Amino acid sequence: MTKNLTRRDFIRAVGGITAMAVSGDLGPDVFAAQKRMFQFPEKDELILLTSRPPNLETPLHHFKKRVTPNKSLFVRWHIANIPTSIDLKEWRLKVGGHTEKELLLSMDELKKFERVTYTAVIQCAGNGRSFFEPKIPGAQWEHGSMGNVTWTGARLRDILNRAGMKSGAIDVSFNGLDTGTLPTVHDFIRSLPADKAMEEDVMVAYEMNGEPLLLLNGYPARLVVPGWYAPYWIKALNEISVWPKRFEGFWMDIAYRIPDNPCACVPPGSTPQKTIPIRRMNTRSLILEPEDGARLSLKKPVRMMGIAFSGGFKIKDVIVSVDGGKNWREAKLGRDEGRYSWIQWFHTWVPSKPGRYGLMARAMNGIGESQPFESLWNPAGYMWNKIEKIGITVE
């Protein structure tokens, strides 16, 4: 019942990174192009962005799988003291605030709620940040702070109903076991509007891909808000509070906010007049095959494949171009895994002339949301979803 076998490994891992940093291998340049692979406990080799707290990016080729294996899933923490040992005998999920009663749920009790399962993309708000021009400070994610996972858990709604949410509830806040190293560091607490919290699909997950959550991904329980960006998906969740007024806090009122306009964007380098919390994911597609810069052979079929997803409205079509956007062809879509999952797409073509080709992919979801040709800049570098374009050479 205790997940702590990795504690020593954690310390060793972080120690190893520190040693690298001291020896100069890890520079302080936040925009550094070269990244180092690193293997944390329970994980594959992933791309190391920061070590304390650990922020690890998944190499692109892992996304060719329909579902992202636990050991390949990216890791993203906000404050330094992350739980490295949790005894389920002691862990409780406290549910209270503006409720009829207070709950203190053990894992056994949590598992007695109706069990729900679906596959959903988890994606960092800053996924793709490194591609914005001008550059934006913060973790320099490429495309790898995302994954597609089959989550299992209890409906948040069922839990809130058990506690008896009182009328007049405005927000519901979520806190996990991570803490800052200094009193001045704001605890990572985030909130959902009460009506969103009561939506059918929001869950408190205790399994990812049929296994208990990994410590690095939020063991023993994390909030899953399918279709919304990952900052809402609080890890190592231990406290849910219902508020009869708007919840206020650094991580809602200052961080993770976007310009309050239809593109969530401002002219590059400028500051928005008004901001709102980031919420639903926009529509994205990725080209996974061939790789950018590949050299391919004349008259041999080229298999293009990739993935596409949206913030809960499925993917209606993906069109691809091999001539930089003049001609487009409908790609074949893979198996439909539900509205929160990504979907694979495939297209094969035969290059008939040598030269450079611009390969593009653009996805559209069920309500007509697609992707822009130009990036939509915002000061925090969120919501990157420009139409994918890679270059290949045919010889």
Next chain:
Amino acid sequence: MTKNLTRRDFIRAVGGITAMAVSGDLGPDVFAAQKRMFQFPEKDELILLTSRPPNLETPLHHFKKRVTPNKSLFVRWHIANIPTSIDLKEWRLKVGGHTEKELLLSMDELKKFERVTYTAVIQCAGNGRSFFEPKIPGAQWEHGSMGNVTWTGARLRDILNRAGMKSGAIDVSFNGLDTGTLPTVHDFIRSLPADKAMEEDVMVAYEMNGEPLLLLNGYPARLVVPGWYAPYWIKALNEISVWPKRFEGFWMDIAYRIPDNPCACVPPGSTPQKTIPIRRMNTRSLILEPEDGARLSLKKPVRMMGIAFSGGFKIKDVIVSVDGGKNWREAKLGRDEGRYSWIQWFHTWVPSKPGRYGLMARAMNGIGESQPFESLWNPAGYMWNKIEKIGITVE
């Protein structure tokens, strides 16, 4: 200075329609497929939807012009007593409420504000309503309750600044000279959030395409809210009021509302849990050539053309398909008339085989908003923008 020469013509026009109705030519069936052409004073022959108040739709072929001539522009009133005679000597625009002072602007005074001009699509919220399944009561517009007009007037912001909007302003309401025939009919008053009202491009227009407004289109002044649906574009405007609290009224709180979710849609036939006022136009395209059902000749070039527009974010590209959506080609865009105007698109192809062809057009704006493949149903039949598809035969 008096626009009333058409009063007698108006009475005659409405009399003529009444006579038709009595003789049985105009049935009471709101979903009637067959429509009658009718010529009102100052107008071309337009499609008659209702006579009192006059609601007239523009036949599709008029949209081949970049700018819609005044006499071809659709007409849409909500309540029966519309102004048919206005003496500019008497007309004043009253501006007051939560302001430092009250203004009573004559047309001469209105014209002394800095003059602004741009071309903007005006579009009824219910444009395309007749295409929804299941059918929705209300004016059975096809595509013709829209147009593209060059508007000239004074910035609303400049007028509000002259009046001295006080701090704490929440909404700004707009009323025109039209009235109901019974005391139970709600006066057609609508409001904008104060920050929207202060945006640079909102204007009080007194000219359309370089001429004074037509009586049927809102003479002597109407609000122009470019990018937003026409219900905000109050005609025969004579009163602007600033409110230190939320403005309440039938036409904001009951009418012109859409489901409060990202698609503004609900399952066909159902009722949304929560609604919000309709606002910004979504992205649309229209195929104007060839016409649906056309029979064309083998191996002769087929010219496709149409228009596309969005709620203020320009059109980034229009792609067309002649095989029902498998292959798409980037259409050539016409002259850019600014972010609120529609833009023409063109594409020529040569049919190489006889048979039926499904011609499609889909537009995308600058922030990646496109059009859905399926219609997004809502109880009032607003915001129709399904991807255009027509059928032609090649012989």
